[in-house]
Amino acid sequence: xxxxxxxxxxxxxxxxxxxxxxxxxxxxxxxxxxxxxxxxxxxxxxxxxxxxxxxxxxxxxxxxxxxxxxxxxxxxxxxxxxxxxxxxxxxxxxxxxxxxxxxxxxxxxxxxxxxxxxxxxxxxxxxxxxxxxxxxxxxxxxxxxxxxxxxxxxxxxxxxxxxxxxxxxxxxxxxxxxxxxxxxxxxxxxxxxxxxxxxxxxxxxxxxxxxxxxxxxxxxxx
Amino acid sequence: xxxxxxxxxxxxxxxxxxxxxxxxxxxxxxxxxxxxxxxxxxxxxxxxxxxxxxxxxxxxxxxxxxxxxxxxxxxxxxxxxxxxxxxxxxxxxxxxxxxxxxxxxx
Numbered sequence: 098x099x100x101x102x103x104x105x106x107x108x109x110x111x112x113x114x115x116x117x118x119x120x121x122x123x124x125x126x127x128x129x130x131x132x133x134x135x136x137x138x139x140x141x142x143x144x145x146x147x148x149x150x151x152x153x154x155x156x157x158x159x160x161x162x163x164x165x166x167x168x169x170x171x172x173x174x175x176x177x178x179x180x181x182x183x184x185x186x187x188x189x190x191x192x193x194x195x196x197x198x199x200x201x202x203x204x205x206x207x208x209x210x211x212x213x214x215x216x217x218x219x220x221x222x223x224x225x226x227x228x229x230x231x232x233x234x235x236x237x238x239x240x241x242x243x244x245x246x247x248x249x250x251x252x253x254x255x256x257x258x259x260x261x262x263x264x265x266x267x268x269x270x271x272x273x274x275x276x277x278x279x280x281x282x283x284x285x286x287x288x289x290x291x292x293x294x295x296x297x298x299x300x301x302x303x304x305x306x307x308x309x310x311x312x313x314x315x316x317x318x319x
Numbered sequence: 320x321x322x323x324x325x326x327x328x329x330x331x332x333x334x335x336x337x338x339x340x341x342x343x344x345x346x347x348x349x350x351x352x353x354x355x356x357x358x359x360x361x362x363x364x365x366x367x368x369x370x371x372x373x374x375x376x377x378x379x380x381x382x383x384x385x386x387x388x389x390x391x392x393x394x395x396x397x398x399x400x401x402x403x404x405x406x407x408x409x410x411x412x413x414x415x416x417x418x419x420x421x422x423x424x425x
Contacts, residue, residue, distance in 0.1 A: 099357045103373025104364060144405035151398025154391050158340045162349025165356040197390050198380035199357065253360075261364050261371070271367070278359045285340075289333045296329045297402065304409035 098168070098211050098253040098279065099193070102201025109260045114206030117187075120214050124183035131181055138177075138308045141301070145173030146185040148297065152290060153189055153212075159282040167290035168249055171242025172297060174217035175224045176314060186213025211252035220245025238298045243291030250279040 105113070132139060152169030159165060173182045187209045193199040200208045224241035232240070254275035263270030302309065309315045345351030364371060381387035 101357060101361055101373070102377045103375040104361060107374060140405050140408065144402055147398040147401035147405070149398070151395050151402060154395035154398065156355060156391075157337050158348075158353040160340045160343070160348055162340070162345075162351050162353060163356045163359055164353045192394070194377070195379065196381075197387060197394075198377040201375065201377060203375045257360060257364070261367055263367060274363050274367075275360060278363060279356050282356050285336050289336045292329045292333050292336075296326050297406070299326060300406050300410070304406070304413045306413075308409075 098165075098208065098250050099190075099200035100204040100207050100253060100257060102194070102198070103203055104201075105204050105207055105256070105260050107203075109256075110203040110206065112206075113204075113210050113256065117206040117209045117214060120180075120183050121187050121209065124180050124187075124213075127178070127180040128184050131177060135308070135311050138312055141305060141308050141312075142173070142177060142181070144297075144301075145176055145182070146188070148172050148294075149182075149185055149189050150192075152293065153193070157286050157289060159285050161282040163278070163282040165250075165279070165282050165286055167286050167293070168212050168216055168246050169290065169294075170212060170216040170249070171220035171224075171238070171245040171290065172294045174220040174245065175238060175241055175294075175298070176301070176309075176312065179217035179221040182217035183209070183213045186216065207256045208253070211249045211256065215252040216245045216249040219248035234298070234302065235295050238295050239291040242294035243287040246287040246290045247280065247283055250283040251276060254279050 128142070132142065149169040152167040154166070156164045156166045168186070170182050170186055173185060187205070190200055190205060190208050190212060194201050194205055194208075220241040223244045224237050227237035227240050228234075254272055257275045258268055258271035261271055262268045263274060266273065302315075306315065340348050340351075340353070343351070381390055
C-alpha cells in the first residue's frame with residue numbers, strides 16, 4: 098500500500114497531506130488524553146504500536162505471485178478506538194519512508210490516509226457492527242482486522258486511480274487496474290492479519306483483564 | 320489448555336497461508352517471482368503514463384538488498400520484542416496474582 102516517493106503528482110500529494118494532517122493532530126491529542134485517563138494501559142498501547150511495526154515489516158507472498166504486507170492497525174483500533182491509531186500508523190509510515198525508501202515524504206499524506214485513517218476507522222466500524230449483531234469477540238476481531246487491512250489497500254488503489262485515470266477506461270478503469278495489483282494479492286494476507294490479531298487478542302483478554310476493564314473494553318461482556 | 324492449542328491452530332493456518340503460494344508451481348502463481356505490489360503499481364503507472372516522471376526522490380535509500388533486509392529485520396524484531404515483552408509481562412503478573420491469592424491465609 099506504499100505509494101512510492103514522487104509517484105503522486107504534486108497537487109495530489111499536497112491534497113492528501115492536507116486531508117491527513119488534521120487527523121494526525123487530533124490523534125496526537127487522543128493518545129495524550131487516553132494515556133492520562135488510563136495510565137496503566139500504556140504497555141498495552143505500546144503493544145498495539147509494536148504490532149503495527151511488526152506486521153507492516155512482514156512482506157508475505159500471496160497466491161497472485163506478488164508479495165505485500167499486512168498493516169497490524171486493527172488490533173489497536175479495536176482496543177483503543179480508531180483515532181489513537183492514526184498517530185501510530187503515521188509514525189510507522191514515516192520510519193519506512195526515511196529508513197527503508199518504502200513510501201515517501203511526498204506520498205506520506207496519501208499513505209497515512211489509507212493505512213492510518215481509513216484502516217483503523219474501517220476496522221473499528223466493522224468491529225462495532227459485528228459485536229452489535231451478536232458475533233463473538235474472536236469473530237469480530239478477525240473480521241475487523243482483515244477488512245480494515247483490505248480497506249487500506251482499496252483506498253491506495255482509489256488514490257492512485259484519482260491521480261492516474263486510465264486513458265481508455267477513465268477513473269473506474271484505473272481503479273480496476275490498481276485493485277488488480279493490490280486488493281486481490283491482499284486477500285490471503287488480510288486473512289493472515291485477522292488470524293494473528295485474534296491470536297494476540299486471545300492473550301490480551303486472558304492476561305490484561307484489569308486494563309481492559311479500565312478501558313471499558315470488556316464492560317459489554319463481563 | 321484449550322485456548323493455548325487454539326493459538327497453535329491460528330499460527331499454523333498463517334504458516335500455511337504463507338507456505339502454499341511458495342509451494343505452488345510457478346505457472347500457477349503468476350510466474351512466481353513474488354515481487355512487491357508497491358513496485359507493480361509503479362509498473363501500471365509507467366504503462367499508462369509513460370511521460371510521468373517522479374518529481375521527488377527518497378532522501379536516503381538502503382544501499383543494497385542486504386542492508387534493506389537488515390532494516391526490515393530490525394523493524395520486525397523490535398515490534399516482536401515489544402509485543403512479546405508486553406504479553407509475557409501481563410501473563411507473569413496474572414500468574415503471580417493467582418499464586419498470591421492461593422497462599423494468603425484466610
